[in-house]
Structures are given as C-alpha cells and as structure tokens.
Amino acid sequence: MSPRHHLHESTLVSYAAGALSAPLSVVAGVHLEHCAQCRQRLREAEAIGSALMEQTQPVRIESRQADLRNAMLAQLDQRGEVALPSSRSVVARPQPGADPDLLPASLHPYFGHSMRSLPWRWMAPGVHCIRAQEMPSLIMLKIAPGKSLPMHSHGRSELTQILQGSYNDALGLFTPGDMADLDEDIEHQPVTAPGVPCICVSALDAPLVFSGWLARKIQRFVKL
Structure with missing residues (x-):
C-alpha cells in the first residue's frame, strides 16, 4: 500500500498540536498507520513546534514531554511501530501480506x-x-x-x-x-x-x- 494522496500540512500541524476534533484525529491516525511519508512530516511538524515554543517562552514540562515523544517515535519506527500522538497509544504498523479483513488498529475501539x-x-x-x-x-x-x-x-x-x-x-x-x-x-x-x-x-x-x-x-x- 503506497499512498498517493496525503494529509495536508495544516492538518498535520493541527494533529501534532492536538487541535483536531476527535473524529478527524481518528481518521488521520488511520492514514498515519499506513503512510511513512506522513509520519515523517508529522515528526518534522512536532520538531518545528517544539523549537518555536523554546524560542518564545521558557522551557516547560510540556515541551520536554514533546521532545521525549519525538525520541519515542524514532525508536518505535526502528522497531516497526508508530505512536499516535492524539491517543498516545502504540499500534503495530501494517506488515506486507497482512490479513485484508483486519481493520486498521486506530478503528478497533469504534468498529x-x-x-x-x-x-x-x-x-x-x-x-x-x-x-x-x-x-x-x-x-x-x-x-x-x-x-x-x-x-x-x-x-x-x-x-x-x-x-x-x-x-x-x-x-x-x-x-x-x-x-x-x-x-x-x-x-x-x-x-x-x-x-x-x-x-x-x-x-x-x-x-x-x-x-x-x-x-x-x-x-x-x-x-x-
């Protein structure tokens, strides 16, 4: 599965900031499960947001948590997993030959x-x-x-x-x-x-x- 249509930059920024509505965040999370390109763009958006926060105000606990989350994303990517910031849950990345009947992990709580x-x-x-x-x-x-x-x-x-x-x-x-x-x-x-x-x-x-x-x-x- 190699997506050709992706999340818009503004959507990724809102997702990283926790500003998307819950339903939109769920659907964005489904795409992020399958799209390495958007996961990388999400990490970049989070990094830019953290840098802007550091420039405009003293370092706070929240910014340190964001740095830790970015480090966790990098480590999970190496293990074949991705952490979704909206839910702070860890889901398995789809593997080649995965069961086509299996719904994306982001949808399991709802469907x-x-x-x-x-x-x-x-x-x-x-x-x-x-x-x-x-x-x-x-x-x-x-x-x-x-x-x-x-x-x-x-x-x-x-x-x-x-x-x-x-x-x-x-x-x-x-x-x-x-x-x-x-x-x-x-x-x-x-x-x-x-x-x-x-x-x-x-x-x-x-x-x-x-x-x-x-x-x-x-x-x-x-x-x-």
Whole structure:
C-alpha cells in the first residue's frame, strides 16, 4: 500500500498540536498507520513546534514531554511501530501480506477488528454505512462499484481514508491507503470504480453541502 494522496500540512500541524476534533484525529491516525511519508512530516511538524515554543517562552514540562515523544517515535519506527500522538497509544504498523479483513488498529475501539463482521446499515441505493456510537460524525461507508454519488461540497473539514476499492473525482484516483483531505473550497462527485465496493472511513466537522435538490431532501434522513 503506497499512498498517493496525503494529509495536508495544516492538518498535520493541527494533529501534532492536538487541535483536531476527535473524529478527524481518528481518521488521520488511520492514514498515519499506513503512510511513512506522513509520519515523517508529522515528526518534522512536532520538531518545528517544539523549537518555536523554546524560542518564545521558557522551557516547560510540556515541551520536554514533546521532545521525549519525538525520541519515542524514532525508536518505535526502528522497531516497526508508530505512536499516535492524539491517543498516545502504540499500534503495530501494517506488515506486507497482512490479513485484508483486519481493520486498521486506530478503528478497533469504534468498529472492532474484522471487516467481515461489520454490521452495515442501508443508507441509500448502493450505499451502506456504520456510525461509531461514541462519535456519530465518525462513519464507515461501503459504496457499490460504479456508483456515482451526488455532487457536493463541505461545510468545513472532511477526512476520508480509503480502505478497500477505489473512486475517481475531480482530484484524481483514490485507492487503498489514500487520504482525501477536503475543505469548504472543494466540490466533487466521487464515482466508485468497477469491480469491488469502495470501503472508506470518514469524519466530518460539519454537514455536507449538496448541489441537487433531491440530495438535499434526502440529507436530513441520512444525516451527512
């Protein structure tokens, strides 16, 4: 799994600072499990933040803790693990040939371990979903192959990590491991590829903004 679409710099900085909402942090954590490039960029963001703190104020316990966390990240990387700052938990990095049925470790507290055991619920023709009980804005979606979703933009931020299958939109092709890091300036219409369903995990800071009147009518029922 070699991602081509990554977390935006501003998202990584917010993640490092603990400023992302909990649902967005979970989805960002899923991407960081699979993306060595973004893990390195996260370490750089944390290092820059620590340096700026040292320049603007006396050294405090928090800055020393950040230095220790960076050192721990480097050590865990050498052992094939990564520490996720948002939860301060350690998860195993996916290994080549890993069971495709196994969900990313960041999702285990919310959706369990197995893809096959997910209790999908019907949302719309060709679209099924699951909401995390603890975080209603953290959702998993299973979209049938060749399905065109309604054109929409975003009230604020959206993070979507592709787990299986793929889709195309104005931003390109998104395949397993890719992250769609979107804001209110992006309008798109995802179309899933033929073959297998597209399974992804998403988090929203605000409801979607649909262009069509029918989608807007349905929105209050599907709560997206």
